[in-house]
Structures are given as structure tokens and as C-alpha cells.
Amino acid sequence: xxxxxxxxxxxxxxxxxxxxxxxxxxxxxxxxxxxxxxxxxxxxxxxxxxxxxxxxxxxxxxxxxxxxxxxxxxxxxxxxxxxxxxxxxxxxxxxxxxxxxxxxxxxxxxxxxxxxxxxxxxxxxxxxxxxxxxxxxxxxxxxxxxxxxxxxxxxxxxxxxxxxxxxxxxxxxxxxxxxxxxxxxxxxxxxxxxxxxxxxxxxxxxxxxxxxxxxxxxxxxxxxxxxxxxxxxxxxxxxxxxxxxxxxxxxxxxxxxxxxxxxxxxxxxxxxxxxxxxxxxxxxxxxxxxxxxxxxxxxxxxxxxxxxxxxxxxxxxxxxxxxxxxxxxxxxxxxxxxxxxxxxxxxxxxxxxxxxxxxxxxxxxxxxxxxxxxxxxxxxxxxxxxxxxxxxxxxxxxxxxxxxxxxxxxxxxxxxxxxxxxxx
Amino acid sequence: xxxxxxxxxxxxxxxxxxxxxxxxxxxxxxxxxxxxxxxxxxxxxxxxxxxxxxxxxxxxxxxxxxxxxxxxxxxxxxxxxxxxxxxxxxxxxxxxxxxxxxxxxxxxxxxxxxxxxxxxxxxxxxxxxxxxxxxxxxxxxxxxxxxxxxxxxxxxxxxxxxxxxxxxxxxxxxxxxxxxxxxxxxxxxxxxxxxxxxxxxxxxxxxxxxxxxxxxxxxxxxxxxxxxxxxxxxxxxxxxxxxxxxxxxxxxxxxxxxxxxxxxxxxxxxxxxxxxxxxxxxxxxxxxxxxxxxxxxxxxxx
Numbered sequence: 133x134x135x136x137x138x139x140x141x142x143x144x145x146x147x148x149x150x151x152x153x154x155x156x157x158x159x160x161x162x163x164x165x166x167x168x169x170x171x172x173x174x175x176x177x178x179x180x181x182x183x184x185x186x187x188x189x190x191x192x193x194x195x196x197x198x199x200x201x202x203x204x205x206x207x208x209x210x211x212x213x214x215x216x217x218x219x220x221x222x223x224x225x226x227x228x229x230x231x232x233x234x235x236x237x238x239x240x241x242x243x244x245x246x247x248x249x250x251x252x253x254x255x256x257x258x259x260x261x262x263x264x265x266x267x268x269x270x271x272x273x274x275x276x277x278x279x280x281x282x283x284x285x286x287x288x289x290x291x292x293x294x295x296x297x298x299x300x301x302x303x304x305x306x307x308x309x310x311x312x313x314x315x316x317x318x319x320x321x322x323x324x325x326x327x328x329x330x331x332x333x334x335x336x337x338x339x340x341x342x343x344x345x346x347x348x349x350x351x352x353x354x355x356x357x358x359x360x361x362x363x364x365x366x367x368x369x370x371x372x373x374x375x376x377x378x379x380x381x382x383x384x385x386x387x388x389x390x391x392x393x394x395x396x397x398x399x400x401x402x403x404x405x406x407x408x409x410x411x412x413x414x415x416x417x418x419x420x421x422x423x424x425x426x427x428x429x430x431x432x433x434x435x436x437x438x439x440x441x442x443x444x445x446x447x448x449x450x451x452x453x454x455x456x457x458x459x460x461x462x463x464x465x466x467x468x469x470x471x472x473x474x475x476x477x478x479x480x481x482x483x484x485x486x487x488x489x490x491x492x493x494x495x496x497x498x499x500x501x502x503x504x505x506x507x508x509x510x511x512x513x514x515x516x517x518x519x520x521x522x523x524x525x526x527x528x529x530x531x532x533x534x535x536x537x538x539x540x541x542x543x544x545x546x547x548x549x550x551x552x553x554x555x556x
Numbered sequence: 557x558x559x560x561x562x563x564x565x566x567x568x569x570x571x572x573x574x575x576x577x578x579x580x581x582x583x584x585x586x587x588x589x590x591x592x593x594x595x596x597x598x599x600x601x602x603x604x605x606x607x608x609x610x611x612x613x614x615x616x617x618x619x620x621x622x623x624x625x626x627x628x629x630x631x632x633x634x635x636x637x638x639x640x641x642x643x644x645x646x647x648x649x650x651x652x653x654x655x656x657x658x659x660x661x662x663x664x665x666x667x668x669x670x671x672x673x674x675x676x677x678x679x680x681x682x683x684x685x686x687x688x689x690x691x692x693x694x695x696x697x698x699x700x701x702x703x704x705x706x707x708x709x710x711x712x713x714x715x716x717x718x719x720x721x722x723x724x725x726x727x728x729x730x731x732x733x734x735x736x737x738x739x740x741x742x743x744x745x746x747x748x749x750x751x752x753x754x755x756x757x758x759x760x761x762x763x764x765x766x767x768x769x770x771x772x773x774x775x776x777x778x779x780x781x782x783x784x785x786x787x788x789x790x791x792x793x794x795x796x797x798x799x800x801x802x803x804x805x806x807x808x809x810x811x812x813x814x815x816x817x818x819x820x821x822x823x824x825x826x827x828x829x830x831x832x833x834x835x836x837x838x839x840x841x842x843x844x845x846x847x848x849x850x851x852x853x854x855x856x857x858x
Contacts, residue, residue, distance in 0.1 A: 208824040380697040382718035
């Protein structure tokens with residue numbers, strides 16, 4: 133036994149003396165940090181995993197440390213990481229929050245990398261939103277258009293055709309909201325929206341109605357345009373839906389999606405991410421997906437990929453390699469298939485996606501319709517103050533619903549408050 | 557080196573207290589690093605116009621703007637009012653429930669150990685889990701509470717618990733009471749067990765009834781415990797974040813926005829860390845004053 137141990141020890145000593153050996157070669161590999169809220173998301177999470185695998189295969193000795201942070205805690209965590217001087221090298225942020233980071237100078241100007249690599253961003257959906265102070269500080273990873281999903285069985289039972297406009301939609305929502313088991317509590321809802329949670333999601337839900345009514349938060353110059361007849365009409369529609377409880381109250385977006393997938397909600401306006409949830413729901417065979425009854429559909433930029441500016445040059449090169457893989461034609465095509473979403477690249481091949489996602493053409497159409505109409509969830513001129521603006525809109529809308537206020541007065545209040553926020 | 561120039565003879569009576577300081581030093585240094593340093597940074601930030609704070613950034617010019625804006629803000633006074641309301645409601649209810657259950661489980665009866673366990677159980681449940689349970693109970697569409705109220709005929713239509721400012725406040729307060737009363741109960745039980753039985757025996761000989769024994773023996777003897785517990789419960793309400801944030805996020809219409817929620821929102825949603833630090837500093841000052849007043853007055857009253 134002693135001899136055996138001695139042999140092992142001698143072998144270990146010999147190994148350490150070999151040229152090029154370092155105390156823990158494996159542990160000394162380069163690590164690139166990547167934080168994302170999409171890690172465990174079915175579809176898009178798989179796509180990120182494929183990008184990482186390809187990156188690690190192309191860069192031996194480099195490992196991507198991929199960490200999940202919940203969406204609810206994402207802004208806090210990223211702020212803390214950046215403020216503490218330890219940002220993740222690969223920066224993944226929502227398109228409504230990257231502006232604060234860019235404004236601090238924490239995101240690298242990507243133009244030299246784009247130029248050097250020859251990445252063609254012409255026609256790249258939503259890329260214009262990544263310009264900050266005239267420089268591209270990120271690459272848009274998703275620009276989407278909303279789809280309209282409905283429970284065919286529920287609608288047929290009530291003799292309702294899928295709605296084609298607001299009037300048909302609200303009539304259907306009224307008819308479909310009911311107490312099915314007679315306990316005095318409505319348990320089937322015409323539609324479903326998040327009415328509890330953050331301002332950003334609330335704003336998105338509300339915009340389904342304001343856009344169809346022709347309203348916009350700001351014009352193309354960034355001037356606040358809330359106090360308009362179109363916006364007042366949009367707010368009145370939202371009030372109608374929520375105050376009359378045609379949507380379940382006080383639920384998060386995830387909960388309403390699950391309720392729809394399980395057959396407790398009849399109609400749902402949502403992004404491409406609804407489909408994977410439907411596929412796992414109890415009512416998946418009853419659900420049909422068509423174009424939204426509203427025009428233009430809600431759409432917009434979703435999330436971005438960027439590079440932390442305060443990292444060594446070697447790491448920057450690696451991060452760009454990662455971005456280059458994610459934006460390559462191959463991986464953009466895979467994005468369509470794996471994530472069931474519209475890839476921003478105009479060169480992505482979507483043939484495979486059409487097999488996995490039967491309504492893929494519709495996703496492309498709605499994204500294009502939203503893009504053509506210049507729709508985005510982040511109002512121009514309020515990018516930096518987006519969180520505060522969204523919170524204000526949420527509170528004033530809640531006030532309108534709780535205190536039964538006139539949408540005209542509410543629009544005037546919102547206009548004044550939005551202008552004040554913009555001037556800060 | 558014994559008897560050398562720098563030797564430290566701790567055996568000398570005049571230097572015996574040095575040992576205490578030496579032993580305490582590591583803990584004091586650790587506390588200074590963890591609490592005092594961030595506190596100083598926070599106070600410093602509150603006097604600067606800072607968006608996102610970084611320690612390596614050059615210091616911005618001194619300003620009292622954050623405090624001026626804070627005291628002129630209706631949101632700040634609303635948050636103070638909400639915090640005060642929560643303190644009054646939650647502390648009172650915690651004491652009624654906590655003291656009541658402590659008196660109950662202090663008696664000898666069959667199953668007392670199980671009863672004590674049940675009383676203390678909410679204290680052991682992590683806050684986030686408690687919040688999830690209460691969020692389900694008070695769900696506006698499918699919650700248990702609406703079903704019970706409707707079944708009992710107390711309401712004729714469902715209450716939107718999280719869309720109505722008063723209802724949302726009630727939900728937050730109820731959750732905090734459920735989570736907070738076991739602490740009062742445990743502390744009171746410990747206090748009750750330290751009251752000598754002789755006092756009660758003597759009172760009984762003098763013909764004191766149960767209420768009189770409670771009024772003249774139990775409560776006065778419990779006062780030191782009640783004083784400390786009040787301060788701790790109050791400070792817990794001041795700093796509690798997760799219950800309110802997960803249940804209501806401070807809404808609707810800021811009906812449940814306490815000072816801690818406001819601090820978080822300003823720092824991490826609106827990225828105004830200088831302003832958020834000012835709220836934090838003012839909250840600290842209020843806490844210190846409230847704790848000082850409570851500690852000084854509570855044992856002498858009642």
C-alpha cells in the first residue's frame with residue numbers, strides 16, 4: 133500500500149514538473165460571464181444553450197458561465213453588478229432598460245466590431261432602437277408582433293365568430309365572461325391581461341387598445357401626445373375591459389397565459405412566446421391562432437445583446453465572437469425554429485420554423501405590420517424615463533378604473549405628468 | 557520580551573478592561589465594515605445628485621436637493637402615513653394575538669406542546685412562502701377568501717383584493733400580522749414563565765380575580781419584555797420589504813407603499829440612488845427616534 137501511495141505521489145510530482153503545467157490547468161480556463169432571465173425558458177433557452185455550445189467549441193479553453201436571474205430581480209441585479217464594477221462580459225438586457233446602462237457609458241460602442249466583421253445590419257428588425265447617442269450599443273435580438281389566440285370551442289358554444297375589430301371583440305368578451313359553476317364567482321373570462329405587477333407589462337397590455345384607437349404616447353419627435361381623442365378612446369376601451377372584469381383581476385402575465393392555455397380565458401392577445409405555453413396547456417387542442425382584430429398590432433423590441441465597456445480587450449474580442457455567432461445566418465435561422473419567434477435578421481431561413489410552428493408566417497406578418505406602423509413599447513423621447521413613465525401610466529389607469537374617472541380627464545393628467553417626467 | 561517597552565500586562569488591575577476591548581475588536585470591526593461603512597456611504601450619497609451610484613466615481617457636488625425634494629414630495633408623506641398605519645395596525649394586532657396565545661399556551665392542558673408549536677409555526681414559515689399562500693387566499697378571481705365571504709353571504713360580488721386600495725392594505729396587514737404575532741407570543745411566553753407563581757398565589761389570597769391578576773401582576777411584570785418586543789416588531793414593519801413587494805408592489809395607487817418600498821423603487825426602478833439614499837437616511841432617523849421613545853416610555857406606562 134505504501135509503495136502504491138509513493139508511486140502516486142511521485143507521479144503527481146512528476147506531472148507538476150512537466151513543461152506547461154500549471155497548478156490547475158482546468159480551473160485556469162478563461163471564463164466569460166453571461167447573465168440572462170431566459171435560461172430556463174422553453175425554446176429560447178434552448179437556443180441560447182446552442183449558441184453557447186458553438187461558442188465554446190470555437191474557442192477552446194473558454195467557458196461561458198451562464199447564470200439565470202429572474203426577470204423581477206433582473207434590473208436590480210444587473211445594476212448592482214455594473215455599479216460594483218463586476219459586470220457580465222456578455223450583456224443581455226430588455227430593450228426598455230438598456231438605455232440607463234448605455235447612458236452610464238457601461239455598454240461598448242459596437243460599430244468598430246460590426247464594421248470589422250462585416251455584419252450587415254440593414255433590415256435588422258428593431259436595430260434602430262439600439263442606437264444610443266448616435267452609436268450602436270447593442271444588437272436587437274427580437275422584434276415581435278402580437279398574435280391573437282382564441283379558444284374555438286368556447287366561441288362556438290356561444291355562437292361567436294372570431295372577432296375582426298374592437299366592436300366584435302368587446303361584444304365577444306362580454307358574452308364569454310361568465311360564472312359557469314353557479315357559485316357566484318365568474319370563472320370564465322372573455323380575455324386576459326396582466327393588471328398586477330410592473331408598469332412595463334401593464335403598459336404593453338393597455339397599448340393593445342390605444343394603438344387600435346389610433347393613439348400614441350409620443351410622436352416621432354418625442355413630443356407627448358396622450359391628450360388626444362384617439363388616446364382617450366383607447367383608455368376608455370381599457371377601462372371597459374378591466375372595470376367590467378372581462379379579464380381576471382390582479383393576475384400576472386404568466387398566470388393569465390396559463391389560464392388561457394388551460395381553457396379559463398377565451399381570447400388572448402400576446403407575443404410569440406404564448407405558443408409554447410399553449411402547447412403545454414389543457415386546452416391546446418381547442419386553441420386557434422390568427423391575426424389580431426386590432427390594427428396595428430402591438431409589437432416592438434424585446435431584448436438586446438451587448439458588450440460591457442469596462443472589460444479587457446481580450447474579453448471584448450471573445451464577447452464579439454459570441455455576438456457574431458448569435459447573429460449569424462445559421463443561428464438566426466435556428467432561432468426561428470427553436471424559439472418559435474421571429475428572428476430579427478432578414479437573412480434568416482424560416483422554412484424549418486414553419487414545420488415546428490404552424491403559424492410562423494403569421495408571426496412574421498404581425499411583426500412586419502407592427503414595424504411598418506412604427507410601433508414600439510418604448511415611447512420615443514421617454515426611453516431613459518421609461519420605468520417612471522410606465523409606472524405613472526399604470527397608476528393613472530388604475531385610478532381611472534378604481535375611482536371610475538372620465539378617460540378624458542385621465543388623459544389630461546397623464547399628458548401633464550408625462551411632460552413633467554420628460555423634463556426631469 | 558516580558559517587561560519590554562511594548563509589553564501589555566493584562567493582569568494589571570488598571571488594564572484588565574483592555575482584554576474586553578481586544579476580544580470585542582474583531583466583532584466591532586466586522587460590524588463597522590458591514591453596517592457603518594455602507595451607512596456612511598449612504599449618508600454621503602444622499603447629499604449628492606446621483607443616478608446610478610458607483611464607488612469609483614468622483615464625488616458629485618454637495619447638495620441638499622434630495623432632502624428638499626423629499627420633504628416637498630406628497631409621495632414621501634404618503635409613504636410615511638402608510639408606514640405609520642401599518643405600524644399601528646400590525647403592532648396592535650400582533651400584541652393582542654401574541655399575548656392572547658401566550659397566555660393560552662402558558663396554561664397547563666393536554667396537547668399544550670402541540671398548541672405551542674402551532675402558535676409558533678408562522679414564524680418558521682419563510683416570508684415569501686407566506687406571501688404566496690396569502691396571495692392565493694386573497695386572489696380576486698379564484699381565491700379562498702372571496703369564496704368564503706360569498707358562501708357566508710357577507711358580500712354579493714367578489715372583492716378585487718389587490719385593485720382596491722383599502723382591501724390591498726388589509727391584505728398586507730393581515731399577512732404581516734400572521735407572520736409577526738408568533739414572535740410576540742414566543743417573547744411573551746418567555747416573560748410569563750419568569751413571573752414567580754408566588755405573586756399569583758398571594759393575589760388569589762387577597763381575592764384578586766383573573767382580570768385583576770392580569771392587570772396588576774402579569775402586564776407589569778411583562779413590561780420589559782413588551783417594551784423590547786414592541787421595538788423589534790416596529791423595526792421589522794419599518795424594514796419589511798418582501799411581503800409588500802410580492803403581494804402588491806406598493807400599489808394600488810401607492811396604498812401600500814411604505815418607506816422601504818419607496819426607497820427600493822427610487823433606487824432600482826427609477827435609478828435615483830441619491831434620492832433613495834435620502835429616503836433611507838430619513839427612515840433610519842425615524843426608526844431611531846421611534847425606538848428611543850418606545851424603549852424609554854413603554855415600561856413606565858400601562
